[in-house]
Amino acid sequence: MNEASLHTISLDEIEALAVGAWILGTGGGGSPYLGLLNLRRLYAEGHDVQMMSPLDLADDDWVAVVSNMGAPLVGQERLADSRSIARAVRMQEEINDIAFRAVMSVEIGGGNGMQALMAAAHLGIPVVDADCMGRAFPEAQMTSVAIGDLRPYPCTLYDPRGIEAVVTKVPSWKWMERASRKICVEMGSIASTSKAPRTGREVKDWGIHFTTTKAIRIGRAVDAANRKHEDPIAALLAAEGGKKLFTGKIVDVARRTTEGFLRGSAIVEGSDADRGHRLKLSFQNEWIVAWRDREPIAMSPDLICVLDSVKGHGIGTETVRYGQRVTIVALPAPAVLTTPRGLEFVGPRAFGYDLDFRSLFSPAEAGA
């Protein structure tokens, strides 16, 4: 492949990315708005971000994998600062004595879909058009690189007060989740993190490819339909081979915090073609299972997206509210997540539901 095939991401594409990443967040990951503001500012200052294909990585290139970890509520008061995520990446370079070729997000969904671009703008390296989830998930071990059994350490965590922490070694991804979560809570339940560095070979083998362009494509389809006063959700489904599951209004939201997660359910009362039916959405940070009149009709890792029926924008599990008019759609999951081993990490049983995964999509319809 051509080493020089770098694409400069335009600000228009970043605006679309913010819309698409929120939809791919499947209810989690927080709103990308603050990341968008950071990038508007960086672009106004003359920065720009290059994007490269994962296939153009050399086997021995090093790739940084970044995310902002913590509670969305804290993120509303300690606003995302592009320099923090860049510092977490620099820490990895210092402790490992390596130089990164590029940077990617651990999850394309929600605000974390913007973090890699913020780091890239400061570090002067490209983002890789890939991530490790193809959506958003609540836990550190719910990634393609964990499914691939790649090394889970070290992880760097940064707090702008000058607190820098490293989880040097753990025996498993699950332990990485537990150890890093403790540090994050002490930092004020928010931390800029750079996960275990990946080689170019690992990204080519285990990354979920072309998810940044996918999020941009989704945002563009939705925005274009809105501008033309057409149905943005129909545009999304046409562009991504998704399926409409249900249309209605939120009539109940029950939420509770257990084991450090947001768990609960939302009930949607059907309208239009779904009048007389109810859809229950169970969630753990992200939407996990959708039950139509008690029958499970969609489940993780297929993407369950709850959208504003008018604008087609994503609605989060923390912001879903009584009375909202919503349309629930499903998008196909990346293939690596639906393998038998992938389902051990992200299938319904990984979230405590005694269900066999049944996809709404045939293998031919599945994502990359």
Add this chain to the structure above:
Amino acid sequence: MKRIGIDVGGTNTDAVLISDEKVVHSVKRPTTSDVTSGILEALQALRASPAAATHVDAVVIGTTHFINAVVQRRHLQKVAAIRIGMPASASLPPFCDWPADLAGLVNGCTFMLEGGHDYDGRPFMPLDIAGLKAAARQIRDMGLRAAAISASFSPLDPSHETAALDILAELCPDATVTLSHELGRIGLLERENAALLNAALNDLAITTVAAFRQAIADSGIEAPLYLTQNDGTVMQAEIATAFPVMSFASGATNSMRGAAHLSGLDDAMVVDVGGTTSDIGQLRHGFPREANAVVEVGGVRTLFRMPDLLSIGLGGGSHVAQNPVRVGPLSVGYRLTSDALVFGGTQLTATDIAVAAGLVDIGDRARAAKLPKRLIDAALSDAQRKLEEDIDRMKTEAGDVPLVAVGGGAFLVPDRLPGISKIIRVPHGDCANAVGAAIAQVSGEADQVFRELSRDEAIAAARGIAEDRAVEAGAERKTLKTVDVEDMPIAYLPGNALRVRIRVAGALAKPSVPAAA
């Protein structure tokens, strides 16, 4: 209990007198550019009726004056923005998401200092006292007369904002200061935006409220003055002077609250047909349903409590085009009484169509008599189609619901609409917004994170805080009711952390009961 409600709109100033919940008299007068004389004329016209020339307990004014100032970029002053929360959030300074023209008008100087709190109430950083003193001196030297102070997590712990206020009061006493925690919820950027807008309206608020007071004094009425705020409840005039942003949505809210009062319905759809637009909203428990999304005011993102309204270009003054037949969205606006056919003008308006169809009898009916029936039918069905589509968009219930039609152009609403069980028209419906002002309640809100409490205990604690705030604002405690409650466990945080937001509202206490300021 007798109260006068006044709505100062862009076109008309309406005034009503309410006695024991019933409308005694209502009048409509043109709004004047100085505001004061329009109010005075309306009050004099109201009091000319013998039934209304009585002692009143309170005057309540609803106005779009402050939101119009932001939208039209008029009468705004420069503000010193003080953000406390460094070194976090440094890349997104105050004004970072404002339209450039508005930021240019309002941004006097920006300071970003260490301090603020974390979600659990721990200090994030020690407050930078020396930095605040330097900022205060600079504000004084620059001659800035308004400042806004926003600290991280100040809705949970306001101590750094109040400490900063003390320093400014000492070193730059000429500056009026807005503290963000007094205005908003969790969400630093949106809360700070509200504080900045509020500070920018400081001088206008002082002169406007003084003009309101003058008009009332000139009319010979001796009663306390209240202004209505976004959620359909009132605030004392002194509070309104300090927090003009709290009145941003009061015009629309008052018409919905007035519709609820006049119809006796707590749950219904409402359409307010004015001269230029129709506003469609939904009443829940007697209050307008609030917007789900973040509300932008003049292009600035805020978390104000605003009613969820759909505004369409259809009103009594709407132009009627003939080929093809279309009603609106252009309107003759306040020139209706000179430009419309039935008022001797040459413009074909929705009002002329309604007169020709016999829906209403205003102006000179003979001047609309020659309109062809085909045109009348086509125009009415176009207006009906627009209302039908948008009322359905705003409905949040599947079944048929009642619709209350108010406003001067309510005659354009047909007697039947699909999805609507009944169209309700009420006496004084053309002054529904002034009625809404007259019957406005007093509210209190709490928005806080609780830990190590059961859900019920946390909600009860929040309700106690909200009720105390409502009583402080002038409510009678025994009338308080919960209007809205929302609880939200916080992902990732330990200790069953629960964010509770609750709002209570009740009747204004009788003036004989002294209300704490």
